[in-house]
Amino acid sequence: MIDTDLDRAAAEAWTRVEYALFRVLPAAVPMLRPPATDAAIDAVAAELGLALPADFRASLRVHDGTGYQPSAVPLDNLYSTEEIVEATGMWRDNSDDDPLWTDPGVLAYLIDKGELRASGPVRPTLSAENRVVVGTMNGDVWWLLDLDPPAGGTPGQVVRVDPECGTWDVLAPSWTDLLHRYADDLERFAADPATSALKINEEVGPACEWGERPEATGVRPEWLRHVPARNPYED
Numbered sequence: 001m002i003d004t005d006l007d008r009a010a011a012e013a014w015t016r017v018e019y020a021l022f023r024v025l026p027a028a029v030p031m032l033r034p035p036a037t038d039a040a041i042d043a044v045a046a047e048l049g050l051a052l053p054a055d056f057r058a059s060l061r062v063h064d065g066t067g068y069q070p071s072a073v074p075l076d077n078l079y080s081t082e083e084i085v086e087a088t089g090m091w092r093d094n095s096d097d098d099p100l101w102t103d104p105g106v107l108a109y110l111i112d113k114g115e116l117r118a119s120g121p122v123r124p125t126l127s128a129e130n131r132v133v134v135g136t137m138n139g140d141v142w143w144l145l146d147l148d149p150p151a152g153g154t155p156g157q158v159v160r161v162d163p164e165c166g167t168w169d170v171l172a173p174s175w176t177d178l179l180h181r182y183a184d185d186l187e188r189f190a191a192d193p194a195t196s197a198l199k200i201n202e203e204v205g206p207a208c209e210w211g212e213r214p215e216a217t218g219v220r221p222e223w224l225r226h227v228p229a230r231n232p233y234e235d
Contacts, residue, residue, distance in 0.1 A: 004058070006054050006055050006057075006058040006176075007058045007061060009055065009058065009176050010055060010058035010059045010061065010062050010176060010179075011062055013059075013176050013179035013180055013183065014032075014059070014062045014063060014179060016179070016180065016183035016187075017072075017179055017182060017183045017186065018032065020183050020186030020187050020189075020190060021072060021186060023186075023187075023190040024186055024189050024190050024200060025070055025072075025200055025202065025205065025206075027070050027202070028070045028071060028072040028205055029072070030067075031066050031067035031068065031069075031070070031071060031072045031077075032063045032066055032067075032072050033063055033064045033065050033066060033067060033080060034063070034064060035060070035061050035062055035063065035064060036060040036061060036064035036080070036081045038061070040060075040064070040081040040082075041057050041060050041061070041081060043081065043085075044081050044084050044085055047085045048084075048085060048088055048132065050130065050132060050147060051147075052132065052145075053145060053147070053155070053156030053174065053175060055156070055174055055175050055176045056134075056145060056156065056175040058176075059175055059176070059179070060081060063078075064080045064081055065077060065078040065079050065080035065081075065083065065084075065135075066078045066135075069203065069204055069205065070201070070202065070203060070204055070205040071204065071205030071206065072205065073135065073182070073205070073206065074137075074182075074198070074205070074206040074207060074208050074209075074210035074211070075135040075136060075137045075141065075143060075208055076135070076136060076137050076138060077135060077136075078134060078135040078143075079133070079134055079135055079136075084132060084133065084134060087133040087136065088128070088131070088132055088133045090133075091128045091131070091133050091142075091144075092128040094126075095126050095127050095128035095129075096125065096126040096127065097127055097129075100232055101125070101232065102123070102125045102127060103230060103232075104224060104227045105227055105228055105229055105230030106230050106231075106232045107123070107124055107125070107224060107227075108220055108224045108227045108228070108229045108230070109229040109230055109231055109232065110124075110166075110232075111124070111218065111219070111220050111221075111224065112218065112220070112229055114217055114218050115166055116166045116167075116168070117165075117166060117167040117168065117169070117213070117214075117216055117217045117218075118168045118216070118220075118221045118224075119167075119168070119169045119170060119213035119216035119219075119221070120153070120157075120159075120168075120169065120170025120213075120221060121149050121150050121151065121152035121153035121157075121170065121221055121222065121223055122146060122149055122150070122153060122157070122159050122168045122169075122170050122221070123149070123150055123168075124166070124167075124168040126163060129148070130146070130147040130148035131144045131145065131146055131147065132144060132145040132147065134158075137208035140162065140163075140164060140208075141160065141161070141162045141208045142160070142161045142162075142163075143158060143159070143160055143161075143171070144158070144159045144161055145157075145158060145159075145175070146158075146159050146170075150221075150223040151222075151223045152221070152222050152223055153170070153173075153223075154173040154174060156173075156174050156175065157170055157171075157172065157173050157174065158170070158171045158172045158174070158175060158177075158178045159171065160211045160212070167212065169211050169212055169213050169216075171211045182210075185197050185198045185210070186198065197210055197211075198210055
């Protein structure tokens, strides 16, 4: 039963996505999974030792992730509650917490040189601390909930990460905002595909490039704007 403002907001956001998918990719609508139980959601928080954003919890009470092909989202799929625990654990096992490569001066240097891109208030590191993995495209592109962003960010913001390309793009300040942004582009695609940031393959689903900000390459985010660059290759 919907009994909170957050539940209503999540349901409304997903309804927009569903209606738009019916217009542009109806085969993807059945890929939206049934709701997760509160017990399953609580288990995720307990297993990860993190408090999930309230709006993301409300979203899981609408759809517990998505299935595969054609995908309902610009990834292979959104994870279910069980898969979130597994994927976040894997991310933690493979995270890079080397203090040299997470130093703000080094990050500033790498961004200046175009070796990393951080569009928006996000730390472009592979650290898994205070991050929750919510979906992937073939293990190459990931969506994360960033629970502890740098100055200017919003706890619970959604970040698109492509480790191989060295890109970290903030997609939205919250999960509900992400759903509305996605619904906006689905609706634009329905009206005129040329006006939408989405590219959609009828067999596979929306392309995972949605949300990339290549124009931000070489531009430091505000929180690193005045940090002296530090060349890690001279240390």
